[in-house]
Amino acid sequence: MALNIVILAGGHGTRLWPVSRKGVPKQVRPFLDTDTLLQKTIQRLESVIERDRIFISTHEQYRNLVASQTETIAPANIICEPSRRDNAPAICLATMTIAERDPDGLIGICGADAYIANEDRYKDILSSIPDILLAHPNEGVLLGVVPQYPETGYGYIEYEISNIKYQISNTCVYTVKRFVEKPDIETAKDYIKQENFLWNPLQFFFTVKHLLSLYEQYAPEIYTGVQAMMQIEDEDKKRNIYDALPAISIDYAIMEKIPDLLVIPADIGWLDIGHWRAVQDILSSSLSPKGGDTPLASSLYQGEGSEGSWGMIVKGKHIGIDTQHSLIYSEANRLIATIGISDMIIIDTPDALLICPKDQAQRVKELVKKMQDTGLEEYL
Known part of the structure; x- marks a missing residue:
């Protein structure tokens, strides 16, 4: 069989x-x-x-x-x-x-x-x-x-x-x-x-x-x-x-x-x-020294060169001060600048921007439902 x-x-x-x-x-x-x-x-x-x-x-x-x-x-x-x-x-x-x-x-x-x-x-x-x-x-x-x-x-x-x-x-x-x-x-x-x-x-x-x-x-x-x-x-x-x-x-x-x-x-x-927290957790693991240089790191980079910033997973253009343990994922060709944030998720696309604490990433589904209920279908 x-x-x-x-x-x-x-x-x-x-x-x-x-x-x-x-x-x-x-x-x-x-x-x-x-x-x-x-x-x-x-x-x-x-x-x-x-x-x-x-x-x-x-x-x-x-x-x-x-x-x-x-x-x-x-x-x-x-x-x-x-x-x-x-x-x-x-x-x-x-x-x-x-x-x-x-x-x-x-x-x-x-x-x-x-x-x-x-x-x-x-x-x-x-x-x-x-x-x-x-x-x-x-x-x-x-x-x-x-x-x-x-x-x-x-x-x-x-x-x-x-x-x-x-x-x-x-x-x-x-x-x-x-x-x-x-x-x-x-x-x-x-x-x-x-x-x-x-x-x-x-x-x-x-x-x-x-x-x-x-x-x-x-x-x-x-x-x-x-x-x-x-x-x-x-x-x-x-x-x-x-x-x-x-x-x-x-x-x-x-x-x-x-x-x-x-x-x-x-x-x-x-x-x-x-959800986005899972994406960050996976990429954080693959980009850590323990994980080594894995294929998952190929199109993403950590936020090097940003003052007081560590534990960052960034796709796109970012500069930050005192920014830690956050995921910044951009499909829009623009700079994202942050000051004094920690454990956040920032997802930027050409027509929509999502900002939420990492521990509330599961609630994005609620947000999508609210958008459906308020006539914002064009963004879904």
Whole structure:
């Protein structure tokens, strides 16, 4: 059984506004170096997964944009949903598409917006998935990330740390106890102390047959709707069927209802590039003396030469006095000057400027919603 991977690349990335926009969302933008997040994800997979088994799930609006950035991926492997109904319908559509070609195969789901520091370990885990699913064909396997700090922006997976269910080489597989919603800071600190909680990066693996059986059992409306949609040619009729599907995530539709799930604790240096603080944290690490001269430093520089300034990540033109631990990211060809600021995020584009404290970077999504509600759609 061979592993097929579906990269989810249909979101807007609102928390990375004003660089991520509806017309050109974050997954097709370069945040860390000259490659886009989608391109970096494909590059990470290509050394482990055959190219004709890498699929991209995106919105019809982004078909041409995605195709222009993924020359190594066949156009037939770009699976487009006609409208946005969250990821449960999108994953069902991708799974049924793969089932037409490889009904006895395996499927894995990952996002297009992750940073993984230890790519070698990640590839080792991917290589072990076929053997794990061969031994446990009626169970799903999740990737769980060993947390580095108490994070309130991620969901968590609790697992039975004392009982190894399966082991292949240096990869241990455990039983999932439960999923946990995004916690408050004190709860997150407690999870770190307990050591049997993992970040949930929404990466999981099934046999194609088993995942479809779970849709049929737990999300029959999505299963029958997507099945009907794939049997007709008329695009308007397809869209009407898809529009009527429940807008729900696969976590709520299926994952939290499954009694038998396995998890691989992965210490791979994973971070979700979902907001500006994550961008700063990744670049700060890659530009530090410990990180050395990495490819991530190629198009960014630290704020050298600014009086009383350190810990800066700067893309563009900047001069500052007493400016520390801030991200200044400019796509506009103008100088940004700062005095007496610390732990700030400044994002400058030709038509919009964002300024916010680093610890409130998650709230950019709220700001985008407010812009929608007040008629500022032209900036989104």
